[in-house]
Amino acid sequence: MSHQVIPALSRRALLGAAALAPLSAPALAQGAALKLGLMLPYSGTFAALGENITAAIEMYLAEKGGRLGGRAVQLVKLDDESDPSKAVQNVNRLLGRDGAQAMIGTVHSGVVLAMVQASREKGVPLIIPNAGNANATGELCAPSIFRTSFTNWQPAFGMGKALAAQGVKRAAWISWDYAAGREAGQGFEQGLKSGGAELVKSLWLPFPEANFQPLLAQVPGLGVQAVGSFFAGGGAVQFVKDYAAAGLKNSVPLCGSGFLTEGTLAAQGAAAEGVRTALHYGDGLDNAKNHAFRAAFKARTGREADVYAVQGYDAAQLLAVGLEATKGDIAAERALVTAMRAARIDSPRGAFTLSAQHNPVQNIYLRQATEGQNKVIGIAAPALADPGTGCRMASI
Amino acid sequence: MLGGFLAQLLNGVQYGLLLFLISSGLTLVFGVMGVINLAHGSLFMLGAYLAFAVTGAALPLWLALPLAVAGGAVLGGVLERTLFRRFRTREHLDQVLLTFALILLFEEARAALFGNDFHGVPVPAALDFSVPVFGGFAYSAYRVAVLLGCLGVAALLFWGIERTKLGSAVRAAAEKPEMLQLLGLDAQRLHTLVFAAGTALAMLAGALAAPLYSVFPGMGDGFLIISFVVVVVGGVGSIAGAFWAAMLIGLVDTLGKAYLPGVAGLAVYALMAGVLLWRPAGLFGRA
Structure with missing residues (x-):
């Protein structure tokens, strides 16, 4: 401003x-x-x-x-x-x-x-x-x-925590380089850490470029067990499809903030099947x-x-x-x-x-994309509060 | 590690070939007509949105390719006859103003017709599978097809420029404009043809790229800037220069993004500065 x-x-x-x-x-x-x-x-x-x-x-x-x-x-x-x-x-x-x-x-x-x-x-x-x-x-x-x-931090923290709970030790992060992507990336890293896992590498792409290839080609060499991501809308559609087309989906599972597969499953088709995401809502709750x-x-x-x-x-x-x-x-x-x-x-x-x-103190659910729905399969982080960093609430 | 590096080389070559397709038209127009066309990126965007519109109407993507070429040729011809012809002998600043106005017009038209959303364009069903390349990395068949298609267009362009009468006229116009007069060639007709071809190439590149990069507002801007870098590095008006510069920049940009992400944005511009210091007229330019 x-x-x-x-x-x-x-x-x-x-x-x-x-x-x-x-x-x-x-x-x-x-x-x-x-x-x-x-x-x-x-x-x-x-x-x-x-x-x-x-x-x-x-x-x-x-x-x-x-x-x-x-x-x-x-x-x-x-x-x-x-x-x-x-x-x-x-x-x-x-x-x-x-x-x-x-x-x-x-x-x-x-x-x-x-x-x-x-x-x-x-x-x-x-x-x-x-x-x-x-x-x-x-x-x-x-x-x-x-x-x-x-907050952008909340679902990503839940996803990181859920990965660690599943036994993932090393994970990477891919997102657009903008405020929401950075806030989510921070949440993902802290979520991983809370369960003793490590964020090995963060890969960033300038917003809103969609040339994911140089980033995706690095994934096999990172030695990670999962990749977390924050994309939404059309960017999420392209990313999930490119991730699958790069042959990574089965070797290094893709996951992310829920917006990766929210309202986009029809366009993503088979490329999204099985992708796990975390959000404060889901199908079949x-x-x-x-x-x-x-x-x-x-x-x-x-x-x-x-x-x-x-x-x-x-x-x-x-x-x-x-x-x-x-x-x-x-x-x-x-x-x-x-x-x-x-x-x-x-x-x-x-x-x-x-x-x-x-800000809501809420359950972050773990979901899995199944036949066009983000089915809730568990709770990634119960009653999760955003850290609210930097807030100095005025008195009333 | 070696597999990852080879995969990145392939990414660089694929990106470079697409850059060549976009910048070949730009370098021809710049070299032959002396016109700086900032709207070249918008023409690329038009091709991409054409592919989006065609696939959106449940028609095959293949239909968008001849449409982009034909539509681009017609649009380019009309633009040259009505606007660019009048600006050819004007100052570069006038040309910049004209083509900047065109960018705004094309962007507004895009917003009115398609809105401001980021849209994916589906890959043709027949090519919706992947082939393993290097180091646990795969390429979608469509990406391979685009790579081969770009190579084919490049071969066709080389043949046209080097082996045909029209091509020699284009080379003459780019290198020694007075030669055209001596040879008794119609410069005005040549300009219309070159501008039509340049627009067709940009729109074809856009239509091919749409399933790989999605379509979104201002998508031509980034490609325009990098295309100017290609033209300047390769030498204005040189198709061979544009080809090798595009490959170089595709590789430097991709490897930079992969191995030196902190300075990736800078790498291609450092390369351009280096080339200009060494050869001020570009790699294939004649000083």
Whole structure:
């Protein structure tokens, strides 16, 4: 972030506040609907994620008769297009013109930074339903900022730990050289270490290059028993296919953060069969809440629920805990935050609590790609908390 | 260890051959017309997205190859006649502005037609298997096919440049432009042909590369920069220069990424600086 941006930003913030002023007075009156701003991608790469998060939030609201803590909730939606260059403008619009009093968003970790900044400056509660960048519940943590998804560190730590538990002594790591890949790589290494295994080598590729060959050709010579990786979307499809085509799949098993095979199994086909990944959700998770959630989501949308829907649903559940404690008063910051911090969310992924930095303390499941599904085959790391490095939580 | 090294050599040769396919068109256009075409990377991207569109419509990838060549020839011809012809005698800065504008136009068109996603392009089913190469490492049959295809195109280009009348006109234009006049050749027609061929080569390279590298926004940028390095190292306008420079850079880049990852990004540029100090006109260029 360049310093030149700051004056423009605060000028916009002032304009936003001025626009908000006439709206906020009546909004405080008892009975007026709470404006909950959803800033999510409804177009572009992550549109399907934004749609499922939104559908799950709407489903939870419908279950509660459209009221949280007795207060009617009105959703205000804004398409962030997963475009970081428009993020500041979009969040100011959401809080200004649209008058949102609380925010849920978003998927892209660059875009979420603008929401984090706005929440820190204005104290508007923010719940992050996907973006996994460490700093949102690390260096940039704040009483008003919560997350119901994961940090990039968590699934990768679980994967490393599970490998060590299976008797792997030496493993390597391959990822794009960007923040998410580095955070996950750190988790993988620490997970391996926690079980007495060693990360022999990390191989990095500039983002978003897809010439994996020079990296893959090194794998047979490393003398490792497994390769961990962090890729998502189209990059994950290409990587998993290239890994199999390089003849490595059977000699050095591929594993990784769950996003390696999340929503990509159809495109990866046989190349992904048997690949093990770790994530805080998976297919065939056997608990009553999950069965009910999946059935209701399918009935409502016609689609199968996925991890993104779960994260959205839990964002709404977490907000409900806060608003129930304050009887619908979003401005009662102290009571709201205290209640949300102490929340125990009955999630389809299994119940979770929150860390001191407001990130889920949750089971990381071990999954295996089997016939187009990420079947849960065990728990890689139970009740795992992100270290939350760098967080100095302000008092409330 | 030796097996791993041989596998990396093969990777370097395969990457180098693809680089040759991309930069051959660039060096011809630069050498014959004196035009700096920054949009060459975008033409590569167009070929890749063409392959994505063709396979996306459940048509075989093989169909994309003649389409890329034919479409590239037509597009190149039109671009030359409408735009590049007018900019040939202008300053390089004007040409840079024109071709930079083309990059923006092509990127916007791509965003409008295909969005900004990173997409995989499936390998043809008949070539969806692997063959072992060295040291426990295998190559997909498609990758082998691309390697052979690039070699075939290179052989065809050499033959065309060295053995045909048109080829000698191209060489004459690149080395001594005044020769064209003396020989009574139509320079304008030659320029249209060269630009059409250069565009067709770039789009063919893109279509071949799509299943290996996926398609994504700005994918042409990286290839454009490395192609300019190839052209400069090989000597502007020289097909043989482009070939050997592409092989050299393919190997240096691949081996750098494999054995010296910390300085891999720098290796090819250090090589270029070294070559330019030693031979300012490039390996095969005439000073």
